[in-house]
Amino acid sequence: MTGETRPRKRDATATRAAILASAREVFARSGYDGAGLREIAAGAGVTAMLVRRYFGDKERLFAEAIAAANSAPIIATQSVLKGEHPGAAIAEALVQLTAPGAKPLDGFLILLNSASSVRAAQIGRKVIESAPQKTVAALLEGENVEQRAALILSLVAGFQMMRQAIGLGALADSDPRVLEDLLTPLFERLVKES
Amino acid sequence: MTGETRPRKRDATATRAAILASAREVFARSGYDGAGLREIAAGAGVTAMLVRRYFGDKERLFAEAIAAANSAPIIATQSVLKGEHPGAAIAEALVQLTAPGAKPLDGFLILLNSASSVRAAQIGRKVIESAPQKTVAALLEGENVEQRAALILSLVAGFQMMRQAIGLGALADSDPRVLEDLLTPLFERLVKES
DNA sequence: CAGGAAAGTCTACAGCCGTAGAGTTATAGG
C-alpha cells in the first residue's frame, strides 16, 4: 500500500525504510498481535524472511516502528505548544488529523491498538515515556508537569480511539468546529499551570 | 480464575454465567483477537466446545460480554452525574477504579483492547453508542450533548488506557489526589453546558 | 569480465486459533 509497484532496485536502506513504513501502517491498523509479518512484508513488496533479516524479530520491528511513528507528531506538538493559544492549536490539530477520511496518526494509534498485548504495552510505555511525554512536559510550566503532560496525551489518545478506531458517530460525523470548541478549554486548562 | 475449583454441578445457567464472567476477564486483559476460546473456557472450568454451544461463535460471545460489562459502570455513572459536583465525582470514581492494583474496569477495557480488531470495533461502536453514550448524554443539558458525552467517554477511556493498559508512570505512581484535582475541572467543563 | 558479497526468496516446522460433529456422562422424571 506504500505505492511501490515496480520491483525496486536492490537497495538495502530503501528496502529497510519501505518495510518500516509498511510496519507503521499495518501496526496502526491491526495492532501488535493482529499485524502479521507476511502482511507487513507484502506491503513493502518483500517477503517475510527479509523483514526478519533486517529487524531480527517482531518485537524489534515494533519498537523501531513505534519510535519512528512518534518522532513526527512530536515535532508538530512542540511548535504547537510554543504558540499564543496552545490549547486551541492542539484542539485544531487533533480534530484535523483524526478526520474520518484522514490518514491515521499512527503514533498513538499503534500504541492504542496494541495495548492489549503485554509485550507491546511494555515497549510502548518505554517509548511514550521517553519521547512524547517528556517532550510535552518540557514545554509546560508550573506544578505537576509530568501528570499534566500525561493527561494531555490521554485525552489525545482517547479522542483518537473513539473517533478513528471505534468510529463513534458523535465524533466522526460532527462539525469539526464544534469539536474544536469543546476540546480547546480542556487543553487550555491542562497547558496552563493549575 | 473465577474461583471455582470443584467440578460444579450440571447447571446450565450457572455455567453460562461462569463462561460470561471468564469472557469479560479475558477479553479485558487480552482484547478480542488475543483472547482464546480455550482460555476463556478454562477460566470457567469448561471446554471450548461448550462455549460454542452456549454462545454460538466468538462474535456472539464478545457482544454479550461487552454488553454485560457495560451495564454495571453505567449505573454508577448515572448516580454520579446526578450529584452536586458531577465533575469531581467522575474524577474521583475514575481515579479510584483505575488504581494500579484495582480490578480492571472491564467495560471500557474490553473495547479499548479490542479496537484494533475490525469486527470487534464495529460491535463495540454499536454497544457504546446504544448504552454508555446514550446514558451519559441523557443526563446532560444544553447544546451538543452527544458530542460532550462522547468526549467524556473519550477522556475516561484515554485515561484508563494510559494508566492501566500502558501503565504510564506519571499516572500510575502519582498521588491520586493530584490526578483528581487535575481531572475535575475537565469533567466539570464537559458536564456543564458550554 | 569474472568473482564474491550482499540482497532477497523458497520450503518447512511447530504451535496456536476457531470451528465441527460424534461420542460420553450425569441428572431429572416416571
Add this chain to the structure above:
DNA sequence: CCTATAACTCTACGGCTGTAGACTTTCCTG
C-alpha cells in the same frame, strides 16, 4: 430403578502465525 434428555467432552481439521536455515539472484568491485 430405569430411561430419556440435557450437559458436557473428545478428536480432528484447515488455516494462520513467527521462526529457521538453505538456497538463488543481483550488484559492485577488482
